[in-house]
Amino acid sequence: MPSYVNGVHVTLPIADRRRAMEFYRDAFGFELVGTPAEDGVPEPLMFRLDERTLLTLVPAGGFGWVLGEARDPAPSGTSGCLMGVGVRTAEELTALVERVRAAGGEVPSPPEYRPWGFTALCADPDGHVWQVLVQP
Numbered sequence: 001m002p003s004y005v006n007g008v009h010v011t012l013p014i015a016d017r018r019r020a021m022e023f024y025r026d027a028f029g030f031e032l033v034g035t036p037a038e039d040g041v042p043e044p045l046m047f048r049l050d051e052r053t054l055l056t057l058v059p060a061g062g063f064g065w066v067l068g069e070a071r072d073p074a075p076s077g078t079s080g081c082l083m084g085v086g087v088r089t090a091e092e093l094t095a096l097v098e099r100v101r102a103a104g105g106e107v108p109s110p111p112e113y114r115p116w117g118f119t120a121l122c123a124d125p126d127g128h129v130w131q132v133l134v135q136p
Contacts, residue, residue, distance in 0.1 A: 007052040010083070013063035014126045017041045019104065020057045023124050027103035028085065028096070030055065083128070086135035090118050093132050097122060 014020040021041050024030045030049060034042030047055040087093050094111055100122040101107060108129065109121035118134040 007054060009054050009056060010049075011056040011058055011063070012124075012126070012128050013060040014045075014057045015060060016125070017045055017057070017059065019125055021045055023103045023105060024055070024057070027100045027105055027122075027124075028130075029099075081128075082131055084131045084133060086133055088135065090134055093118060093120060093134055096132055 018039070018041055021032065024047055025032055030047035032042060033046040033048050033054065034044070037043045045057045047057075049055055085096070087096060090111070097107055097111055097120050104125050106123040107120060108123055109119075111118065111120040111132075116133070117136070120132045122130045122132060124130070
């Protein structure tokens with residue numbers, strides 16, 4: 001089990017563990033953490049984004065359970081948070097967008113030049129939006 005100490009831990013609600021695992025593995029190439037359970041999906045479902053950052057994907061019912069009465073989960077399709085991924089070139093960005101589409105995600109804003117750089121918006125199968133940006 002990865003350590004949560006001195007790190008950043010991002011948790012997103014999902015509808016389907018296998019679909020989410022395959023999407024983040026295939027589209028973004030994130031490193032899966034943990035040993036697969038009987039269903040082939042690690043429990044908890046986590047990806048290492050870098051040496052200090054973990055992405056955890058929790059079934060929506062469990063997400064609400066963690067929040068308890070403190071706060072209701074956002075409705076599906078609501079973007080209360082924009083995650084970002086930096087790449088080195090326009091070609092890398094375009095290739096990542098194509099992997100997102102091939103893995104079952106959506107591209108609400110295709111690659112384009114904006115005042116802040118070459119960018120695109122991608123959404124996972126649960127509607128969580130990621131901004132992909134060429135980092136100079």
